[in-house]
Amino acid sequence: MEIIYQPYIDPEYECLIERIYPPWVCIDNDTCKDCTLVKVDSANKHGILLEMVQVLTDLDLVISKSYISSDGGWFMDVFHVTDQLGNKITDESIILYIQQALCAKRGVIAKEARICLGKEVAPGAKDLALEMTTKDRPGLMSEISAVLVELGCNITAAVAWTHSTRAASIFYVEDGLNGGPITDPIRLANVQEQLENVIEAHHVEGEKRSVRLTNPAVGRTHTERRLHQLMYGDDDYEMCRGCDGGDKGHKKGCDRTHVSIESCKEKGYWIVNVRSRDRPKLLFDTVCALTDLEYVVSHALVSSRGTMADQEYFVRHKDGYTLNAESERQKLTLCLVAAIERRISEGLRLDLCAKNRMGLLSDITRVFRESGLSISRVDVGTHGERAVGSIYVTDASGHDVNLNTLELVTKEIGGSAIAVHKSQKWAAHGSSSRTSQRVPNTRVENEGKPRSSFGSLVWAQLERLSRSFGPIRS
Numbered sequence: 001m002e003i004i005y006q007p008y009i010d011p012e013y014e015c016l017i018e019r020i021y022p023p024w025v026c027i028d029n030d031t032c033k034d035c036t037l038v039k040v041d042s043a044n045k046h047g048i049l050l051e052m053v054q055v056l057t058d059l060d061l062v063i064s065k066s067y068i069s070s071d072g073g074w075f076m077d078v079f080h081v082t083d084q085l086g087n088k089i090t091d092e093s094i095i096l097y098i099q100q101a102l103c104a105k106r107g108v109i110a111k112e113a114r115i116c117l118g119k120e121v122a123p124g125a126k127d128l129a130l131e132m133t134t135k136d137r138p139g140l141m142s143e144i145s146a147v148l149v150e151l152g153c154n155i156t157a158a159v160a161w162t163h164s165t166r167a168a169s170i171f172y173v174e175d176g177l178n179g180g181p182i183t184d185p186i187r188l189a190n191v192q193e194q195l196e197n198v199i200e201a202h203h204v205e206g207e208k209r210s211v212r213l214t215n216p217a218v219g220r221t222h223t224e225r226r227l228h229q230l231m232y233g234d235d236d237y238e239m240c241r242g243c244d245g246g247d248k249g250h251k252k253g254c255d256r257t258h259v260s261i262e263s264c265k266e267k268g269y270w271i272v273n274v275r276s277r278d279r280p281k282l283l284f285d286t287v288c289a290l291t292d293l294e295y296v297v298s299h300a301l302v303s304s305r306g307t308m309a310d311q312e313y314f315v316r317h318k319d320g321y322t323l324n325a326e327s328e329r330q331k332l333t334l335c336l337v338a339a340i341e342r343r344i345s346e347g348l349r350l351d352l353c354a355k356n357r358m359g360l361l362s363d364i365t366r367v368f369r370e371s372g373l374s375i376s377r378v379d380v381g382t383h384g385e386r387a388v389g390s391i392y393v394t395d396a397s398g399h400d401v402n403l404n405t406l407e408l409v410t411k412e413i414g415g416s417a418i419a420v421h422k423s424q425k426w427a428a429h430g431s432s433s434r435t436s437q438r439v440p441n442t443r444v445e446n447e448g449k450p451r452s453s454f455g456s457l458v459w460a461q462l463e464r465l466s467r468s469f470g471p472i473r474s
Contacts, residue, residue: 022103023041023102023103024041024103025098025099025102025103027098032080034082035064035080035081035082036080036081037080038056038079038081038098039079040075040079041076042074043073043074044070044073046291049291050284050291052077052079052102053079053287054222054225054284055101056079059094059097060084061081062082062083063283064303065079066079066300066301069298069299070296070297071299126174126181126216127156127173127216128181128213128215129171129213130172130195130212130213130214131211131212131213132167132169132171133166133209134166134199134203135207135209140167141361141378142366142369143198145158145171146362146365147194149176149358151191152176153173153174153191155172156172156382157172157380157382158170158361159378160377163231163338164238168231168234170227176358188213191213192213196211210234225292228285228339228342232289232292236338237331237334238334240334242257243256255307255308256276257275257276259336260272261273261332268316269314270315271312271313271314272290272314272315272332274310274311274312275309276340277309278306278309279309279344281343282309283302290313290315293335296318297315298315298316299313300314346376346394346398347374347376347401348393348394349391349421350418351420352364352380352387352389353417354387354414354416354417354418355386355387356386360387361380361387364413364418372395372396373393373401374395375391375393376392376394377391378391379391
């Protein structure tokens with residue numbers, strides 16, 4: 001194992017640097033005619049890149065390009081972003097939220113800044129979280145939500161992913177009778193026991209499964225990042241296989257996920273190249289995997305070309321060493337493929353918008369189960385008095401839903417409550433639940449052109465853009 005020696009920096013010194021030089025954020029709508037530039041200059045720390053990307057993706061913004069440099073004690077990044085329709089970011093509440101969220105060290109985000117796009121972007125962590133991992137099977141969501149209703153729990157939000165025959169879900173619940181968090185330890189123990197019974201009902205000996213209750217807490221891990229962690233802990237990546245065949249010509253015409261890792265010994269980095277179909281939240285998922293595996297991104301260049309996206313990262317481990325063992329390289333490759341593919345949802349997307357009530361999700365998923373439909377992904381929450389979100393469904397064999405069955409299901413649930421998602425631009429390729437209708441400006445023919453190397457492009461861009469970063473003010 002090759003060790004890269006680095007000086008010891010006392011944690012208190014790092015905090016002092018952050019207080020003296022807090023993050024500096026610039027929202028630039030003048031430089032580019034077709035996107036907004038979000039420029040960030042800050043003292044560097046592990047995980048800061050993920051924090052920046054998380055803020056932007058929580059607003060459903062589309063990141064089309066990014067230049068990243070964080071080697072040493074300083075972090076400098078430029079994001080090219082638009083809204084879901086491909087427009088620049090001009091809403092003052094969104095701009096205020098970005099500035100305050102990226103400079104969170106300066107103080108608490110104002111309430112008016114948290115209300116963007118008609119919803120609260122950073123809701124309070126007031127609800128009990130129920131985290132579950134198990135083998136995927138038809139009817140699972142219906143059984144879980146039905147048990148919660150029987151136990152007097154009101155589901156305020158539910159997110160679930162399925163991947164490689166595994167399922168991970170997080171339910172946020174409150175007391176269905178009195179509202180507010182559930183605090184009675186006897187009742188909490190009963191909830192966990194009943195959920196464990198549901199999870200264990202169809203398990204065979206030796207299969208992984210887990211049920212975990214997390215009490216309300218400030219600073220709770222981001223929900224989608226937590227889903228990645230749950231599925232990684234469930235070893236779903238072991239069954240992943242990105243596309244590893246063919247020559248360069250094959251790679252240009254293939255829309256599967258390609259991951260290659262090469263050594264850069266003179267700089268002590270590993271160069272990670274990822275090519276995959278472009279979709280919303282792709283950058284978040286990739287950076288999330290690298291961060292949770294404790295890799296530090298020193299430099300990176302991310303861009304989209306037509307329907308495809310290219311990501312190049314210069315990384316080393318948080319402890320300073322690079323990957324030497326083939327097993328480490330293989331694990332990182334599989335984990336990146338898994339992180340990209342977990343959010344890819346097979347099936348038909350149905351959009352939910354109905355008056356919220358206790359038992360709503362239980363009733364909807366019961367209709368799916370009784371109609372022979374299987375749920376591949378769920379992202380449902382509450383906005384005021386409305387329940388909104390999306391649910392992806394297939395038939396019991398994982399194939400497309402029969403139109404006659406779909407018509408009967410929507411009629412029974414209520415046509416005004418749930419409907420087929422109209423735009424399939426991203427969903428047709430199994431992408432994010434946040435559908436983007438942005439039309440790429442780059443023509444697909446450009447994919448065949450040679451891609452500029454990291455050294456010749458990112459440094460030139462960073463050098464040019466860094467001139468517009470003003471002096472950091474306290």
